[in-house]
Amino acid sequence: MDLAAFRHSLREDAPPPGLSEALQGLWWDGVGDWDRAHACAQAQDDAEGAAVHAYLHRKEGDLGNARYWYARAGRRPADGALAAEWEALAGELLGAGGAAPA
Numbered sequence: 001m002d003l004a005a006f007r008h009s010l011r012e013d014a015p016p017p018g019l020s021e022a023l024q025g026l027w028w029d030g031v032g033d034w035d036r037a038h039a040c041a042q043a044q045d046d047a048e049g050a051a052v053h054a055y056l057h058r059k060e061g062d063l064g065n066a067r068y069w070y071a072r073a074g075r076r077p078a079d080g081a082l083a084a085e086w087e088a089l090a091g092e093l094l095g096a097g098g099a100a101p102a
Contacts, residue, residue, distance in 0.1 A: 003091045022048040023093050026086060029056060047073045048093055054078075055085050 001009075001016065006027070009016050015027035025040035034056065041052040054069035059082050070077045078085045 001094055003087070003094055006090055006094055020044060020048065020093065022052045023090070025049075025052045025056065026090050026093070029059070029086065034060065051075060051089060052093075055082075055089060058082070058085070 006016075006023075007030075010027065010030045015024045019027065021040045021044035025037040025044075028034075028037035028040060038053070038056050041049050041056055043049070044052075050069050050073035054066050054073055054075070055078070057063075057066035057069055058078060060066075063077075067077050
């Protein structure tokens, strides 16, 4: 799946099957369900999950918590537009395969 197809899937009722928890988190955020997005990001205990987790707390306005999750992800805290961060994360995770771990 590419970024355009991922964006198009936001018109559906649920994320496409086979996505990692981190990508499901971005999908739920993309349709406006922060709580479900957060649960998905929290469920993926690795750098990808932490990166989405960081983005979500930044979006929420909890910058201290976001900084913690950026550090867990091995990333510098983002400071650009939230939409740009969402798109970059989605593209990165989709490029990495984006599938749920086997």
